[in-house]
Amino acid sequence: MTRVLDVENLRVSFPDTGKNRVYPVDGVSLSLDRGETLALVGESGCGKSLTSLALLRLVPSPGRIEEGSAIRLGGTDVLALQGEALRKIRGRRIGMIFQDPMTSLNPVFTVGNQIAEGVRAHFDVSKSEAWQRALKLLEEVGIPDPAARLDSYPHQLSGGMRQRVMIAIALSAEPEILVADEPTTALDVTVQAQILEVLDRLRDSHGMAVLLITHDLGIVAGRADRVAVMYAGQIVEEAPTDRLFARPSHPYTQGLFASVPRITGPVGRLSPIGGSVPPPGAWPGGCRFRPRCPQAFEKSETMPPLLPVETDHRMRCWLAENGADASD
Amino acid sequence: MTLLQVRDLVKHYQAGRFFRGTTPPIRAVQGVSFDVETGETLALVGESGCGKSSVGRTVLRLQEPTAGSAVFEGSDLFSLDRTALRRMRRRMQIIFQDPYSSLNPRMTIGSAIAEGIEIHRLAKGKEVGRRVGALLEEVGLDPGYAGRYPHEFSGGQRQRIGIARALAVEPRFIVCDEPVSALDVSVQAQVLNLLADLQRERGLSYLFIAHDLAVVRQIARRVAVMYLGKIVEEGETEALLRQPRHPYTVALLSAVPEPDPRRQRSRIVLTGDLPSPSNPPPGCPFHPRCFHPRRDRRCRSEIPALRPVGATRAACHYAETTPSPETA
Numbered sequence: 001m002t003r004v005l006d007v008e009n010l011r012v013s014f015p016d017t018g019k020n021r022v023y024p025v026d027g028v029s030l031s032l033d034r035g036e037t038l039a040l041v042g043e044s045g046c047g048k049s050l051t052s053l054a055l056l057r058l059v060p061s062p063g064r065i066e067e068g069s070a071i072r073l074g075g076t077d078v079l080a081l082q083g084e085a086l087r088k089i090r091g092r093r094i095g096m097i098f099q100d101p102m103t104s105l106n107p108v109f110t111v112g113n114q115i116a117e118g119v120r121a122h123f124d125v126s127k128s129e130a131w132q133r134a135l136k137l138l139e140e141v142g143i144p145d146p147a148a149r150l151d152s153y154p155h156q157l158s159g160g161m162r163q164r165v166m167i168a169i170a171l172s173a174e175p176e177i178l179v180a181d182e183p184t185t186a187l188d189v190t191v192q193a194q195i196l197e198v199l200d201r202l203r204d205s206h207g208m209a210v211l212l213i214t215h216d217l218g219i220v221a222g223r224a225d226r227v228a229v230m231y232a233g234q235i236v237e238e239a240p241t242d243r244l245f246a247r248p249s250h251p252y253t254q255g256l257f258a259s260v261p262r263i264t265g266p267v268g269r270l271s272p273i274g275g276s277v278p279p280p281g282a283w284p285g286g287c288r289f290r291p292r293c294p295q296a297f298e299k300s301e302t303m304p305p306l307l308p309v310e311t312d313h314r315m316r317c318w319l320a321e322n323g324a325d326a327s328d
Numbered sequence: 329m330t331l332l333q334v335r336d337l338v339k340h341y342q343a344g345r346f347f348r349g350t351t352p353p354i355r356a357v358q359g360v361s362f363d364v365e366t367g368e369t370l371a372l373v374g375e376s377g378c379g380k381s382s383v384g385r386t387v388l389r390l391q392e393p394t395a396g397s398a399v400f401e402g403s404d405l406f407s408l409d410r411t412a413l414r415r416m417r418r419r420m421q422i423i424f425q426d427p428y429s430s431l432n433p434r435m436t437i438g439s440a441i442a443e444g445i446e447i448h449r450l451a452k453g454k455e456v457g458r459r460v461g462a463l464l465e466e467v468g469l470d471p472g473y474a475g476r477y478p479h480e481f482s483g484g485q486r487q488r489i490g491i492a493r494a495l496a497v498e499p500r501f502i503v504c505d506e507p508v509s510a511l512d513v514s515v516q517a518q519v520l521n522l523l524a525d526l527q528r529e530r531g532l533s534y535l536f537i538a539h540d541l542a543v544v545r546q547i548a549r550r551v552a553v554m555y556l557g558k559i560v561e562e563g564e565t566e567a568l569l570r571q572p573r574h575p576y577t578v579a580l581l582s583a584v585p586e587p588d589p590r591r592q593r594s595r596i597v598l599t600g601d602l603p604s605p606s607n608p609p610p611g612c613p614f615h616p617r618c619f620h621p622r623r624d625r626r627c628r629s630e631i632p633a634l635r636p637v638g639a640t641r642a643a644c645h646y647a648e649t650t651p652s653p654e655t656a
Contacts, residue, residue: 043512044483144600158601159376188375188539190598193583197597215512218585245589259517261546263569263584269524270546272517276482 001033004176004209005055005073011066012047012054014280022280023066025050026233032177032209039212039220039241041256042230045277048213051230052179055211056090057081074176092122095170099182101162105154111138111165112150118172137168141198160191167198171206178203181213196223217260221245229253232288233280235306239313250315251293287317295319331501331533332364332387337396339382354606356382358557359396364501369527369534371548371565373541373580377602379557380537384503387535388420389413400501418448421499425506427490431478437464437489438474444497463492467522484515491522495530505537520546541584545569553577556613557605563640573642573650575620582653596653612644622646 012025025047032038040048053059055071057078071078073093081089098104106114115134119125125133131150138146141164154162163183170178180199184192196219203210212224220227220241228238229250237250248254255273275292278284284291286301293300299318307320314320339357343350356379364370372380386393389405398405400420408416424430431440441460445451451459461471467488478486487507494502504523508516524547526532538544544551545565552562553574561574572578582596598617603609609616615627626645637647644650 043514160601188602189583189585190375190579191601192585193595193597194599197595216585217513217587221585221587221589242589245587256513257587259514260587261517261520261540261542263542263545263581263586267545267566270517270521272521273514274518276484276515277512 001036003031004034005030005032005211006070007031007051007055007072008070010051010054010069010071012050012059012063012069013066014063016281020281024233024280025054028230028233028235030228030235030238032211034176034209035203035207036226037203037210037212037224039214039224039227040230041214041217041220041227043215043256043277045279046230047233047280048230049181052096052181052211052213055177055179056094056096057086058090091118091170091175092173093175094177094179095173095175096179096181097163097166097170097183099185101159101166102154104166105162107154109153110150111152111154111157115150115165115169115172118169122173133172134168137172138165140171140202141165141168142194143168158191159187160194163187163195164198167195167202171202174206175208177209177211179211179213182215183212184219185215192219217245217256229256232277232283234288234316236289236317237313237315238306239309243310243313247309247313249309249313249320250289250317251295251319252289253315255292289317329366330363331366331401332535333397333399334363334383334387335361335397337361337383337386337398338394339379339386339391340394352606355557355608356605357386357394358608360554360557360559362552362559362562364533364535366500366533367527367531368550369536369548371536371538371544371551372554373538373544373551374554375539375580375602377556377605378554379605380554381505383554384422384505384535384537388417388422388503390422418444418497419499420501420503421494421497422503422505423487423490423494423507425509427486428478428483430490431486431493433478436475436477437481437492440478440489441474441493441496444493448497450497459496460492463495466495466526467492468518482515483511484518487511487515487519488522491519491526495526499532501533501535503535503537506539507536508543509539516543523547541569541581553580556603556608558613558643559634560614560644561640561642562634567639571638571640571652573637573640573647574614574644575618575650576614577642578650578653579617579619614644620644620646620650622649 008029010025010028011023013021013023016022028051042048054065112134115137116130119130119133135146138149143149143164184195224241227241227244228235231252237253248257258271273292286303290296290300304316304318306314306316308314309320337357337360340353340355342353360383374380385391387398393406438460441463442456445456445459460474464471469488508519536548548565551565551568552559555576561577572581579596579598600617611628611630612632632643632645634641634643
């Protein structure tokens with residue numbers, strides 16, 4: 001497998017109201033191979049979106065990426081890039097799609113214009129060649145009557161169609177990696193199914209690596225190769241998808257699974273995790289899940305590292321040391 | 329016992345004066361009938377634009393109906409004058425998807441909850457504060473929070489405040505309009521459990537408006553599926569999920585992402601988007617997107633009636649032979 005992305009010990013900080021800094025992303029390490037899908041799963045405020053923005057050095061001011069973090073894209077040290085060199089990886093090597101396509105599209109330009117603009121920003125082609133590519137891209141993302149749609153403005157399209165246009169724009173630069181940040185969260189379920197199908201198909205035909213950022217364990221199953229679960233700025237569990245679903249081991253991951261209403265199987269009372277995610281700056285010492293954890297014990301007062309549960313399966317919980325996951 | 333009986337409800341939205349005559353009305357609700365029994369939950373499920381929220385709002389007369397009737401505890405809601413309507417509102421409340429936008433940011437949550445108690449003169453003086461405290465406790469919040477402002481709370485807590493505010497006037501019936509859609513999974517489970525507890529303890533009836541069938545299964549014994557302003561299928565939730573008879577229900581069910589890699593059902597991915605409610609297709613509203621092998625000319629011309637088929641009632645000419653989610 002060709003490694004396309006390596007992130008090591010990524011820390012992103014923001015100033016809090018006083019003189020201190022808070023770390024909404026605090027020591028995240030992850031990697032992506034060519035053609036692989038990694039799902040980064042977590043609830044609001046866990047740091048998953050900020051992690052993906054950091055990959056493109058798009059952390060909003062006054063946030064910053066801390067010393068000691070490393071992001072390597074193939075042989076490129078992303079954190080050392082400046083100006084033009086940095087601009088050349090954005091979109092071109094790492095493409096990105098977001099939850100809300102309406103705010104990412106320019107309302108005063110046609111769809112065709114915006115896709116062709118992307119093509120010409122990355123490749124030295126003529127306007128008519130760019131337009132031809134735009135047409136082909138719209139076809140590829142499954143937009144009916146693509147030739148007519150090139151002349152449409154974003155407001156004339158439905159939410160699902162706009163997201164397809166965003167995917168077409170991201171693909172226009174033929175990136176090695178596609179970061180999809182909650183790509184279907186704003187869409188209806190039947191439209192979500194359409195968009196996920198498009199993403200799966202394009203990943204396979206283009207051999208892209210996909211970093212799928214989501215809060216929905218349902219769209220991870222059967223789609224991602226590996227899963228990393230985030231809580232309070234850290235990865236708390238990571239494993240190949242089948243293993244994580246067969247044996248969710250971190251008490252937080254188990255809590256997430258117990259919270260999801262199911263469409264099949266017995267219906268019973270849900271067992272939610274108590275409390276809510278504390279904001280950065282209010283994280284407790286030791287294990288950050290400790291105050292909400294039904295299985296916390298003395299050792300939880302010390303921060304656990306990622307410990308092995310089984311082959312390729314690790315969790316940030318001392319219970320792993322007993323050779324047992326939390327469910328035993 | 330039937331608490332609310334809605335018959336042939338119609339709601340059209342007319343364009344403002346300037347555009348009147350140039351644009352056709354939006355036919356949001358086109359003849360919807362249902363009953364809500366005392367102490368039970370009826371779920372209205374469907375995707376954006378299907379008219380489910382319009383039904384909820386029109387029944388409470390937050391919007392005036394275009395036609396139809398709604399009888400609540402023996403009185404005809406659509407013929408009440410202002411005073412009678414205000415008195416009736418004590419019995420019927422609503423909670424919204426986004427509790428933040430329904431709370432006044434400059435009002436403490438204590439005063440927001442007290443407002444209804446005072447308007448309906450349910451208590452005076454110190455008794456008001458005591459009731460507010462008891463309500464906060466009932467929805468799982470610290471009574472000491474009464475003096476705080478909405479921005480000091482998380483999304484889940486705000487939804488609890490919204491629930492406390494609805495409960496303050498001791499209603500019999502609550503329209504829950506997507507109450508958990510904006511919440512993280514762990515918090516969503518807490519709120520679903522809370523709604524179930526309150527229903528049991530207070531004998532409440534809910535009209536639960538949602539787009540997520542898994543959430544519906546968790547909370548509602550009966551469900552009505554809406555598409556383009558019409559109920560296309562209704563029945564006991566378990567029966568409807570076990571063997572959906574309307575092709576749209578089949579597609580909706582198959583689009584629900586299941587968090588289990590071993591149980592990835594074959595997906596029916598619908599083509600196209602929801603047609604415009606201002607220009608609905610003739611005949612069966614679902615026919616342009618339908619995948620039923622028997623669909624034919626009749627579907628394009630004749631509106632199918634809601635009729636008993638197997639264990640549910642479905643509005644499809646060929647409901648007897650609708651493919652199941654597994655075989656479609």
